[in-house]
Amino acid sequence: MSEAIQSFSRTLADLKAAGHYKNERIITSPMGAEVTVEGRTDPALIFCSNNYLGLADHPEIIEAAKHTLDTRGFGLASVRFICGTQDIHKQLEAAISRFFGTEDSILYSSCFDANVGIFESLLGENDCILSDALNHASIIDGVRLCKARRERYEHCNMQDLEQRLRASQECGIRLISTDGVFSMDGDIAPLAEICELARKYGALVHIDDSHATGFLGQTGRGTAEHCHCLGQVDVITSTLGKALGGGSGGFTTGRREIIAMLRQRSRPYLFSNTVPPPIVGAALKTFEILSASTQLRDKLAENTRFFREKMTEAGFSIRPSVHPIVSIMIGDARLANEFAEEMLQLGIYVVPFSFPVVSKGMARIRVQISAAHTREQLERAIACFLEVGRAKGIVHSAFL
Numbered sequence: 298m299s300e301a302i303q304s305f306s307r308t309l310a311d312l313k314a315a316g317h318y319k320n321e322r323i324i325t326s327p328m329g330a331e332v333t334v335e336g337r338t339d340p341a342l343i344f345c346s347n348n349y350l351g352l353a354d355h356p357e358i359i360e361a362a363k364h365t366l367d368t369r370g371f372g373l374a375s376v377r378f379i380c381g382t383q384d385i386h387k388q389l390e391a392a393i394s395r396f397f398g399t400e401d402s403i404l405y406s407s408c409f410d411a412n413v414g415i416f417e418s419l420l421g422e423n424d425c426i427l428s429d430a431l432n433h434a435s436i437i438d439g440v441r442l443c444k445a446r447r448e449r450y451e452h453c454n455m456q457d458l459e460q461r462l463r464a465s466q467e468c469g470i471r472l473i474s475t476d477g478v479f480s481m482d483g484d485i486a487p488l489a490e491i492c493e494l495a496r497k498y499g500a501l502v503h504i505d506d507s508h509a510t511g512f513l514g515q516t517g518r519g520t521a522e523h524c525h526c527l528g529q530v531d532v533i534t535s536t537l538g539k540a541l542g543g544g545s546g547g548f549t550t551g552r553r554e555i556i557a558m559l560r561q562r563s564r565p566y567l568f569s570n571t572v573p574p575p576i577v578g579a580a581l582k583t584f585e586i587l588s589a590s591t592q593l594r595d596k597l598a599e600n601t602r603f604f605r606e607k608m609t610e611a612g613f614s615i616r617p618s619v620h621p622i623v624s625i626m627i628g629d630a631r632l633a634n635e636f637a638e639e640m641l642q643l644g645i646y647v648v649p650f651s652f653p654v655v656s657k658g659m660a661r662i663r664v665q666i667s668a669a670h671t672r673e674q675l676e677r678a679i680a681c682f683l684e685v686g687r688a689k690g691i692v693h694s695a696f697l
């Protein structure tokens with residue numbers, strides 16, 4: 298074995314020894330409230346997918362994807378500006394702008410690409426990015442590619458953000474960048490305060506709303522709607538790979554000039570293939586469904602309220618929020634791993650998070666609620682949490 302390969306296998310062995318090695322479970326059904334998992338005879342209830350609205354196996358969306366496959370083909374074998382733009386790509390961009398009330402939108406293969414392609418396209422070395430310390434990896438990578446000065450403010454700390462805005466006044470363009478919702482705990486950025494600071498100091502605001510688009514806020518417009526500052530965010534990136542059907546694809550939406558700059562300069566847009574027609578057709582249907590009714594996001598909000606309330610009553614320690622991401626604090630990493638394993642044996646598919654993803658001693662089970670879950674399925678999950686929680690000495694209540 299060459300030295301390089303030996304070094305890789307040592308690293309992999311170290312990961313395993315430290316309990317950081319990621320194994321993948323094999324699913325043999327579509328994504329839905331219930332899935333079949335290789336090695337299990339009974340189906341399992343899923344509580345860890347981003348399928349917030351239950352659209353991943355929605356019949357109308359599958360039908361739309363099939364129809365577009367028939368009418369526009371499988372792929373275009375081109376980037377957008379050579380021969381990769383169909384009528385439906387423009388229609389989807391217009392549908393996204395309508396949904397958000399923004400001026401223009403641009404599609405990417407993923408939200409990861411949207412974030413990688415935004416900073417370098419808009420900002421140069423005289424400019425400044427002010428970025429929340431817990432922002433998503435794709436924002437961090439995007440910022441790395443950009444020559445602008447970087448100011449990393451403490452997570453959701455508005456004093457720290459303001460101090461950095463005050464200290465960077467000599468910079469040209471300043472852009473505040475934050476996740477709308479942070480995926481580890483489902484905590485929501487204080488967007489009204491951020492927009493207020495941006496106005497005061499003449500900065501732009503970017504949010505990545507991947508964990509909010511389609512369901513957060515009264516009509517599912519996301520964090521800006523939830524925080525009552527619709528129209529105050531200059532640019533939003535988000536994904537089609539979570540609530541909006543869960544396939545793939547991402548987009549950036551906002552001010553006309555910002556989107557125009559991205560079409561000219563954004564490298565993942567210019568140098569990577571166009572989004573395939575079936576995905577575009579399915580996404581058009583998704584926006585049609587979400588624009589016609591708030592039924593799915595209302596069901597999700599109701600499910601979330603129910604689950605949070607019952608788990609709190611049961612004595613679990615839960616990070617407070619209104620978001621369908623519900624972090625159930627366990628503490629010890631090994632205990633959290635065992636907890637998730639035993640839950641799966643009972644037919645509830647959840648995943649543990651531990652160091653280095655979260656701080657040491659703060660291991661947790663991250664539950665994600667979906668509109669696809671029925672009340673009975675939620676009750677079953679809560680009963681299993683109680684059974685395992687009692688057996689492991691995490692809860693002592695006599696509830697249920």
Ligand SMILES: *Cc1c(COP(=O)(O)O)cnc(C)c1O
Nearest residue numbers: 407408409433505507536538547
């Ligand atoms: C999931 C996620 C992404 C990545 O989205 P993809 O479309 O899967 O690339 C980016 N940012 C945030 C905050 C996310 O949660």
